[in-house]
Amino acid sequence: MLIRNVDPITFEVLSHRLHQITREMGITLERTGGTVTTTQQHDYNASLYRPDGEIMAAGETYGHHVVCAGQAVKRILERFGKEEIYPDDIFLLNDPYLAAIHNPDVYIICPIHHENVLVGWSATFVHVSDIGAMTPGGDSPEATEIFQEGIRIPGIKLVERGKLRRDVFDTITHMTRQPEAVGLDLKCEIAANNVAKARLQAMYEQYGPELMNAISSEMIQYTETILRNRIREIPDGVWSERLTIEADGPCKLTLTLRKEGEQLVFDFTGTDKQVRKGINLPFHGTCGFCFGAVLYSLAYDLPKNHGVLRPMEVIAPKGTIVHVQYPGPISMSTTSSGFGVGFLASSVLMQMLATSEKWRHEIVAPQASHRNCRHSGVNQYGRYCPFINMAHGALDGNGARVDRDGVDSGGSYMSVPNVEWMELHYPLLYLFRRHATDSAGAGKFRGGAGVESAHMLHDAPEGKIRGVAYGVAGLRNSGHGMFGGNPGAPSVMVLLQNTNANSLVGANKSPVDLSEIGGEPNFLPYCNFELKQNDVLYMRVASGGGYGDPLERDPERVRGDVLTGLVSKAAAREIYGVVLNGEGCQVDLAATQAQRKKIREEELRGPQ
Amino acid sequence: MEYVVGVDIGGTFTDCVILDSEGTVTLGKALSTPEDFSIGAVDAVRDAARYMGLAGEGELLASTKFFFHACTVADNTLITRAGPSTGLITTKGFGDTLLHMRGRTTEGLTETEAFHAAGQSKPDPIVRRPFIEEVSERIDYKGSVLIRLDPAEAEQAIRNLLAKEVQSIGVCLLWALSNDAHEQTIAKIVKEKYPSVYLTLSSEVAPFVGEYERTATTAFNAYIAPKIAAYLQQLGAVLKEKGLKREPLVMQSYGGVLRIEDTCKNAVGTIESGPVSGVIGSRFIGERIGLSNILATDMGGTTFKVSVIRNGLVEKDYKPVILRYQIYLTKIWVESIGAGGGSIAWIDPETGLLKVGPLGAGAYPGPVCYGHGGSEITVSDADLLLGYLNENYFLGGKMPLYKEKALRVLEERIARPMGMSAVEAASGIYRIINSHMSDLIRRATVERGYDPREFTLFAFGGAAPAHAARYAAELGIRQVIVPLTASVHGATGLVSSDVVYAYGKSEHLFVPADPRRINSHFSALVRKAVDHLRAAGFKEEEMSVVRSVDMRYRNQVHELNVPLKAGIGEVSEEEMDEVYATFDELYEQTYGPGAGYREAGKEIMAFRVLGTGLLERPNLRRYPLEKRDPASALKGERWVYFQEGGDFAPTQIYDFDRLTAGSDICGPAVIETPITTIVVNPKDRAFVDEFLNVRLYLNGA
Amino acid sequence: MSHPLGDSLEVYSDQGANWVRCTRCSHVIARLEEHWRKRCERRTFPPTKAGPLMTILVGHYVLQKLYCPGCGALLESDMVEQS
Numbered sequence A: 001m002l003i004r005n006v007d008p009i010t011f012e013v014l015s016h017r018l019h020q021i022t023r024e025m026g027i028t029l030e031r032t033g034g035t036v037t038t039t040q041q042h043d044y045n046a047s048l049y050r051p052d053g054e055i056m057a058a059g060e061t062y063g064h065h066v067v068c069a070g071q072a073v074k075r076i077l078e079r080f081g082k083e084e085i086y087p088d089d090i091f092l093l094n095d096p097y098l099a100a101i102h103n104p105d106v107y108i109i110c111p112i113h114h115e116n117v118l119v120g121w122s123a124t125f126v127h128v129s130d131i132g133a134m135t136p137g138g139d140s141p142e143a144t145e146i147f148q149e150g151i152r153i154p155g156i157k158l159v160e161r162g163k164l165r166r167d168v169f170d171t172i173t174h175m176t177r178q179p180e181a182v183g184l185d186l187k188c189e190i191a192a193n194n195v196a197k198a199r200l201q202a203m204y205e206q207y208g209p210e211l212m213n214a215i216s217s218e219m220i221q222y223t224e225t226i227l228r229n230r231i232r233e234i235p236d237g238v239w240s241e242r243l244t245i246e247a248d249g250p251c252k253l254t255l256t257l258r259k260e261g262e263q264l265v266f267d268f269t270g271t272d273k274q275v276r277k278g279i280n281l282p283f284h285g286t287c288g289f290c291f292g293a294v295l296y297s298l299a300y301d302l303p304k305n306h307g308v309l310r311p312m313e314v315i316a317p318k319g320t321i322v323h324v325q326y327p328g329p330i331s332m333s334t335t336s337s338g339f340g341v342g343f344l345a346s347s348v349l350m351q352m353l354a355t356s357e358k359w360r361h362e363i364v365a366p367q368a369s370h371r372n373c374r375h376s377g378v379n380q381y382g383r384y385c386p387f388i389n390m391a392h393g394a395l396d397g398n399g400a401r402v403d404r405d406g407v408d409s410g411g412s413y414m415s416v417p418n419v420e421w422m423e424l425h426y427p428l429l430y431l432f433r434r435h436a437t438d439s440a441g442a443g444k445f446r447g448g449a450g451v452e453s454a455h456m457l458h459d460a461p462e463g464k465i466r467g468v469a470y471g472v473a474g475l476r477n478s479g480h481g482m483f484g485g486n487p488g489a490p491s492v493m494v495l496l497q498n499t500n501a502n503s504l505v506g507a508n509k510s511p512v513d514l515s516e517i518g519g520e521p522n523f524l525p526y527c528n529f530e531l532k533q534n535d536v537l538y539m540r541v542a543s544g545g546g547y548g549d550p551l552e553r554d555p556e557r558v559r560g561d562v563l564t565g566l567v568s569k570a571a572a573r574e575i576y577g578v579v580l581n582g583e584g585c586q587v588d589l590a591a592t593q594a595q596r597k598k599i600r601e602e603e604l605r606g607p608q
Numbered sequence B: 001m002e003y004v005v006g007v008d009i010g011g012t013f014t015d016c017v018i019l020d021s022e023g024t025v026t027l028g029k030a031l032s033t034p035e036d037f038s039i040g041a042v043d044a045v046r047d048a049a050r051y052m053g054l055a056g057e058g059e060l061l062a063s064t065k066f067f068f069h070a071c072t073v074a075d076n077t078l079i080t081r082a083g084p085s086t087g088l089i090t091t092k093g094f095g096d097t098l099l100h101m102r103g104r105t106t107e108g109l110t111e112t113e114a115f116h117a118a119g120q121s122k123p124d125p126i127v128r129r130p131f132i133e134e135v136s137e138r139i140d141y142k143g144s145v146l147i148r149l150d151p152a153e154a155e156q157a158i159r160n161l162l163a164k165e166v167q168s169i170g171v172c173l174l175w176a177l178s179n180d181a182h183e184q185t186i187a188k189i190v191k192e193k194y195p196s197v198y199l200t201l202s203s204e205v206a207p208f209v210g211e212y213e214r215t216a217t218t219a220f221n222a223y224i225a226p227k228i229a230a231y232l233q234q235l236g237a238v239l240k241e242k243g244l245k246r247e248p249l250v251m252q253s254y255g256g257v258l259r260i261e262d263t264c265k266n267a268v269g270t271i272e273s274g275p276v277s278g279v280i281g282s283r284f285i286g287e288r289i290g291l292s293n294i295l296a297t298d299m300g301g302t303t304f305k306v307s308v309i310r311n312g313l314v315e316k317d318y319k320p321v322i323l324r325y326q327i328y329l330t331k332i333w334v335e336s337i338g339a340g341g342g343s344i345a346w347i348d349p350e351t352g353l354l355k356v357g358p359l360g361a362g363a364y365p366g367p368v369c370y371g372h373g374g375s376e377i378t379v380s381d382a383d384l385l386l387g388y389l390n391e392n393y394f395l396g397g398k399m400p401l402y403k404e405k406a407l408r409v410l411e412e413r414i415a416r417p418m419g420m421s422a423v424e425a426a427s428g429i430y431r432i433i434n435s436h437m438s439d440l441i442r443r444a445t446v447e448r449g450y451d452p453r454e455f456t457l458f459a460f461g462g463a464a465p466a467h468a469a470r471y472a473a474e475l476g477i478r479q480v481i482v483p484l485t486a487s488v489h490g491a492t493g494l495v496s497s498d499v500v501y502a503y504g505k506s507e508h509l510f511v512p513a514d515p516r517r518i519n520s521h522f523s524a525l526v527r528k529a530v531d532h533l534r535a536a537g538f539k540e541e542e543m544s545v546v547r548s549v550d551m552r553y554r555n556q557v558h559e560l561n562v563p564l565k566a567g568i569g570e571v572s573e574e575e576m577d578e579v580y581a582t583f584d585e586l587y588e589q590t591y592g593p594g595a596g597y598r599e600a601g602k603e604i605m606a607f608r609v610l611g612t613g614l615l616e617r618p619n620l621r622r623y624p625l626e627k628r629d630p631a632s633a634l635k636g637e638r639w640v641y642f643q644e645g646g647d648f649a650p651t652q653i654y655d656f657d658r659l660t661a662g663s664d665i666c667g668p669a670v671i672e673t674p675i676t677t678i679v680v681n682p683k684d685r686a687f688v689d690e691f692l693n694v695r696l697y698l699n700g701a
Numbered sequence C: 001m002s003h004p005l006g007d008s009l010e011v012y013s014d015q016g017a018n019w020v021r022c023t024r025c026s027h028v029i030a031r032l033e034e035h036w037r038k039r040c041e042r043r044t045f046p047p048t049k050a051g052p053l054m055t056i057l058v059g060h061y062v063l064q065k066l067y068c069p070g071c072g073a074l075l076e077s078d079m080v081e082q083s
């Protein structure tokens, strides 16, 4: 029996309830938040911590922030000391050199007392609308050091003994480009923490501190024990992966996973030195992204708490991209090297799972994320918006699995706003938003197709809006194949200048064909740019990598993909070796067999 | 004698409730007949007629004033994907909208499912991609046409779909809610040239911003409308032939009934209308006994459902998730989890922890104790072993239960591997399932800013009365009511329904909004509702019209629905100021004090009108309260387990049929009715009220 | 010791050593301590062999495929930097 000090029924009941609290915090953030990242993308954290900052219950979102918010609790404890932390205080911290990952992800941290004794903490973050950095919205491609990346708060009381410190609140919001929007962001975090406090206090009231403290430590013990058992069952080994991010030149990230007994060592030795571009990641962020990768693969069904961290060790040499030293810039870290680390960790874990008969069914071909864009400018109602998040990452195609295709436009638990929602609020017109043909990595099981979209200005009073291009820049972003599967199409962001889009519309034609839209294409690196009249921004998110040899894919599945437009006839023939005949695309089995044989023979003979 | 008839078709049984003019209730039951549901409907009416001593269903139907009906045709069609071949027409460039689903894959999943990366999936598309046609056209957010729709291209798209033998076509074009000209162009072609095709326009079924949800609603409607129409027309004809004089009225998911013709225009409105009837039934009984804050809980074989009635109003949901799709549908808010009498208890092989559900044993073979070959221990098995259920009086003795078998399997599969006694295992199962249910109620109340202690809990569905006192007490609820009609609660709801037309329309307006825009929307929607009510035969004084707006702080995504004061007159700026202030209040009530942030600015996202044609409420017969010693209803004594003593104790068993209004019973006790079993815990008290509802007062309340 | 190593390879023990072999043809590719990839048949192709959307990789990356030396089963496909 894994549970020692609490009866197993009570354990089951209460651990379930603790998780419900984090869920309720998340719902509060979504319902009351003011930005798309919070309300639709689930890009937030809502977790509970033990009095010392250990994770008690992690919410259902990004794992990396769970670790960093725990770090934030520890920093608050150090800065204020227990004697200055009162019941009903609420703290704010966003310093990436202490605990946060980049400045716009603002942590709100709330001590929870029962009869004047500190019994735990709740913490949330949301990506606020603006943080006063050199670029609206916070991701600043031109920043070369942290000082250009917005306000940086090492810990401050936002609420003292239940009273909102209006002076502090206003001081913070006034350092941003849109105080009202940021005010709403902070308010939703306060509301979520208040919910957590009320619920946890009610549990302490009902069950008493002794049982509650025992439950939370048992939960951690429980998760740790099971996770260690699972790791032990898998053969020892060493696996590695690398990724190049293009930021004024190639920046290489390297990870080696050593699995020894019941320990997982993530070693980033060999990763390039930090750069003067905001893709550097604080060390706690690196740990957080590794935690997330373990959480979603080996621990997805366990109580999500500090027990997940215990069998893990992360080695990241100081001064590298994955362990930045002051005052290196970090503003784009989450979606660049952060997702990069997430990819590396996931990739090595998948390779590890592939050595276990029991765990290989949990393989999902890993994905090195996508490009992303945010606009800012004056909308059709004459109002300045610093944070127009295109949020298209929600439409990434997912990686293939051992026995199933990846999910088309599956994009994890995020969702993208409707085109109509975007057009209602911002001066934009979408030309298309669709699955990109031939984007999915081919394989015996193919990756999920990613989505491509294009938009231009519409009713923009200034005739232009700003854009910032971030995400994982590089030709090897997107899905990676496994065991013979092909990679997914790279994610790109292309500014097409001086296009025919408006004249096509004028001529009553839908601008859905890139060759008709025309214009001069600029593949955008990390940069600020302007979207002007007659410009079109084309974006393609990530697509899933394939699993296994495409020549072994069931020809009927290939036919289905051709009929739905996900695979072109040419690709069916050249990549899958499937010959389809006539209008109905019937599979010619004999011709297919011959074609497949020919392809493999030609491959082995080598390129002509 | 005149009758009011309610017929509720469920997955297994079709229930019937008859009320005569004196308020006497008669129940009827028959097996559902999925090949033609109208057969089961008539069977259930015949069953009731027989109890009433009538010659047959004809005599009953000939004297029926109102015939109310709820059907599961929409749900069945969707779940089994039994709809006709359906096509969809969209704006060029956006044909994948229904398939990408805005990326979401976890909506409607449990926590573990949501976290399970390798297990992700999307639902089977309601309309597959080859059946989706795109047409060149574009309207912007203001409703201005940017690219004109060429009728020839539209006709080609229709023909392409017809070539694939579609019988039903949905049309959802971008911004059709602001300007429906292009959708109407397509409608005109279909009506003139292909009149046999069912047509659904997004501007009619869901005129709200958001193309994914609107497309999904349109596709759902297109997919189920032909089935609904065929079924209801068949039912109408059969009942007419049997002597029914007035047209049947059909339950809608927002909790009102409509005529068949109006139902067919908006078939999507019948989704999950069955469970909704139960909520309306709870409201009705609440009205009769003077309760306006009710938690309606329904525990059947596989699912547990909760709805909230606050101040006599049912809570609504405007964007429900149906089969993992989010759609625009005004629906009574019902939250559910996989928990019921059939929920399976199991030991996690890796952790050794005892779990219950979410998987269920199903109706057949069902729990071990049914003796139909079931091999998984379920909640019902635990209930039997704890002494709550009577092995010789299940369903009034119609079905024997096998206790030894259940005990043997429990010991083998649960108790011994857990190192527990059989009692510990059974009571553990009972506790865990109760905690799952109280968690769901907590989600339905506490998470939405309501204090469960201010509510009375209604327990219906076969398994609820044996559990309700426990899952209610966990939340500090003090009174549980087991209604007399607990087993046919949906049908009870039907007979107490009103005719309701619900209309809405999106327009995005910054606050303070121009009163002319507000009035123009409201007057159009009110006119529509009033016209329909009049056509359905209602006079002005029988109508009630409620107007409301969906509001939020600027740029948020989730709205709160804020009602206006009663009336249909011109709305003044002052009145709207009050509405805006009400929003701030509602917001803090929902999300906690201090959560509101007026500085952010507000916006209106949609206008809604609910037009109700008030039907006469049926009477319920009152029985005189008598202070009689309940001992006369005593059936005997058996050993029943209660957690307070940690052991079995001799407990008195009462026969509900012999209890009279006014009977008072102190726990511990068990009350057996022919359809369910009510457990009265040690500190609780049971009281039979004047309508023969059993009220449980918890913890000495 | 015996366990899978991806889709078409496995590790097995024999005569006190651990070996990597092909599950399709039982060809022994390498000792576990060696880099088994170095012992595979290796071919490189233009990136567009993996699909028409790979054009932007041309000149920077090549598609490298590894095959079982015994039976020619495809073991791995990867974009590697063009040397």
Ligand SMILES: [Zn+2]
Binding pocket: C022, C023, C024, C025, C026, C027, C068, C069, C070, C071, C072, C073
């Ligand atoms: Zn081989």
